[in-house]
Amino acid sequence: MMNVPLTVGSLLERAERFFPKKQVISRTHSRIHRLTYKEVGERTRRLMSALKTLGIRKGERAGTLAWNHHRHLEVYFAAPGIGAVLHTINMRLSPEHIIYIINHAEDKVLFIDEDIVPLIERIADKLPTVKAYVIMTDQPEMPETTLQPVYSYEQLLKAGNPDEQFITDIGENEPAGMCYTSATTGNPKGVIYSHRGIVLHSYALGLADTAALSESDVAMAVVPMFHVNAWGVPFAAAWFGTTQVMPGPQFTPKLLAEFIEQEKVTITAGVPTIWLGLMRELEEASYDISSLRAVLCGGSAAPRGMIQTFEQKFNVPFLHAYGMTETSPLATVSRLKSYQSNLSEEEKLDQRAKQGLLVPGLEMKIVGAHGEVAWDGKEMGELLIRGPWIANEYYKDERTNEAFKDGWLYTGDVATVDEEGVIKLVDRTKDLIKSGGEWISSVDLENALMAHEAVFEASVVAVPDAEWQERPVACVVLKDHFKGQVEKEELLQFLAPQFAKWWLPDDVVFIEEIPKTSVGKFLKRALREQLKGHYAEKN
Numbered sequence: 001m002m003n004v005p006l007t008v009g010s011l012l013e014r015a016e017r018f019f020p021k022k023q024v025i026s027r028t029h030s031r032i033h034r035l036t037y038k039e040v041g042e043r044t045r046r047l048m049s050a051l052k053t054l055g056i057r058k059g060e061r062a063g064t065l066a067w068n069h070h071r072h073l074e075v076y077f078a079a080p081g082i083g084a085v086l087h088t089i090n091m092r093l094s095p096e097h098i099i100y101i102i103n104h105a106e107d108k109v110l111f112i113d114e115d116i117v118p119l120i121e122r123i124a125d126k127l128p129t130v131k132a133y134v135i136m137t138d139q140p141e142m143p144e145t146t147l148q149p150v151y152s153y154e155q156l157l158k159a160g161n162p163d164e165q166f167i168t169d170i171g172e173n174e175p176a177g178m179c180y181t182s183a184t185t186g187n188p189k190g191v192i193y194s195h196r197g198i199v200l201h202s203y204a205l206g207l208a209d210t211a212a213l214s215e216s217d218v219a220m221a222v223v224p225m226f227h228v229n230a231w232g233v234p235f236a237a238a239w240f241g242t243t244q245v246m247p248g249p250q251f252t253p254k255l256l257a258e259f260i261e262q263e264k265v266t267i268t269a270g271v272p273t274i275w276l277g278l279m280r281e282l283e284e285a286s287y288d289i290s291s292l293r294a295v296l297c298g299g300s301a302a303p304r305g306m307i308q309t310f311e312q313k314f315n316v317p318f319l320h321a322y323g324m325t326e327t328s329p330l331a332t333v334s335r336l337k338s339y340q341s342n343l344s345e346e347e348k349l350d351q352r353a354k355q356g357l358l359v360p361g362l363e364m365k366i367v368g369a370h371g372e373v374a375w376d377g378k379e380m381g382e383l384l385i386r387g388p389w390i391a392n393e394y395y396k397d398e399r400t401n402e403a404f405k406d407g408w409l410y411t412g413d414v415a416t417v418d419e420e421g422v423i424k425l426v427d428r429t430k431d432l433i434k435s436g437g438e439w440i441s442s443v444d445l446e447n448a449l450m451a452h453e454a455v456f457e458a459s460v461v462a463v464p465d466a467e468w469q470e471r472p473v474a475c476v477v478l479k480d481h482f483k484g485q486v487e488k489e490e491l492l493q494f495l496a497p498q499f500a501k502w503w504l505p506d507d508v509v510f511i512e513e514i515p516k517t518s519v520g521k522f523l524k525r526a527l528r529e530q531l532k533g534h535y536a537e538k539n
């Protein structure tokens with residue numbers, strides 16, 4: 001067979017060639033843009049030549065601090081298109097971490113959305129490697145800024161060459177992208193994505209038994225483009241000629257619902273907190289969301305109750321998937337097997353709330369204290385994964401030695417696997433509650449709580465306990481119209497039939513909001529701190 005290198009540029013080239021009329025619908029700060037792939041292609045080529053003019057060379061990193069919109073999409077292809085590396089930066093991290101990330105990656109140029117400019121101005125004197133700032137704005141005039149040297153994105157494009165060619169003399173294993181993942185303690189860890197990894201991961205998103213992304217879809221990645229490349233959707237969607245809807249900065253659940261209705265979105269992707277927000281919106285106002293064929297949900301466990309509401313009340317199929325920054329991210333997808341159609345509705349839901357089956361192309365094992373666990377859905381162990389779109393190291397980081405061993409990625413996630421090979425995540429190792437020598441899954445308790453009609457969000461964390469080492473405490477946000485109406489006892493009674501007695505939380509604390517991480521996951525570290533204060537006050 002021919003040994004043809006798999007490159008990121010070829011993905012957009014296909015969109016230009018075969019789907020020039022298909023659209024990218026992009027919301028920016030001031031308006032909604034509709035561009036064809038032909039236009040996106042030409043603009044990307046202009047940007048590639050501009051990057052070269054700015055002196056960006058093969059292998060060097062181009063950082064982005066931007067929301068989901070067409071300009072960000074163009075950088076996605078332009079940086080790897082000249083052999084440089086697209087480095088998406090999570091601008092919601094602390095300034096210290098942003099400084100660390102930019103310096104560690106040695107970014108040469110930063111693409112910045114206009115609302116992020118003040119943040120970068122405050123730290124610019126600590127970014128010695130950056131030799132150009134490019135501001136992405138719709139306005140003809142650039143915002144006033146102290147950044148130097150600074151360029152207007154649109155001006156650079158104007159001066160660029162529309163016929164610039166995508167790089168071909170590049171090995172498929174060369175870096176094309178880069179993303180930092182937050183660590184529990186210490187600095188974020190960098191993951192490099194190769195051209196080959198991105199292309200193969202794009203294939204994976206198109207498989208009928210995964211997300212089945214295709215030309216006929218209208219895909220809206222709500223997951224930020226700085227969170228594992230918006231789960232690879234922008235790359236795969238361009239390749240397949242899929243219409244893309246990019247929701248831009250500071251969107252609301254209302255805006256997402258309107259986009260789904262107006263643009264007839266067929267597949268959308270995001271973390272559970274996004275869908276909890278959308279669910280509330282759909283309960284309050286009426287929208288036609290019948291175009292949706294799938295809500296791809298991952299990043300943290302999709303609560304069973306939420307899957308049920310979306311499917312039964314709104315008639316929208318849910319696709320629960322699992323992955324991490326280190327896995328590009330798609331690793332498992334939860335779908336029923338054809339012969340499981342005879343399961344009861346409850347059993348089907350139980351099965352689909354699990355993280356699912358490994359995507360073709362990857363390998364896994366789950367290793368407990370005594371070696372690989374039995375496929376019985378009970379024995380727990382750490383999930384290990386390997387495959388062509390799984391990272392093999394952290395970029396210039398000693399913590400590589402902890403997570404990558406013997407050719408496997410140690411995910412730090414504790415899971416079980418059942419007779420069907422379906423994995424169920426029990427918890428992150430660090431969030432498991434260790435009570436009297438046994439483990440309690442905070443995820444299971446949270447899911448059960450969120451199935452209660454009064455509960456909007458719930459997070460269960462460990463609190464230190466003199467006798468048992470740790471005990472679970474539930475932090476619960478009630479839906480507005482249930483506030484003050486539901487007592488701790490009622491929720492504990494609701495849980496009691498579903499769990500062993502020693503699993504039940506020692507306390508239920510009602511709070512106004514659950515602190516979230518920069519990518520919208522429950523921030524358990526902050527919650528544990530908050531609880532310390534809560535109990536200190538009580539005593």
Ligand code: ADP
Binds near residue numbers: 323411
């Ligand atoms: P961060 O560590 O900043 O959250 P990632 O997005 O890479 O960054 O997080 C990956 C982790 O998210 C996984 O290791 C796992 O713990 C969790 N996760 C991802 N998808 C799911 C899922 N479907 N169910 C439960 N946990 C999930």
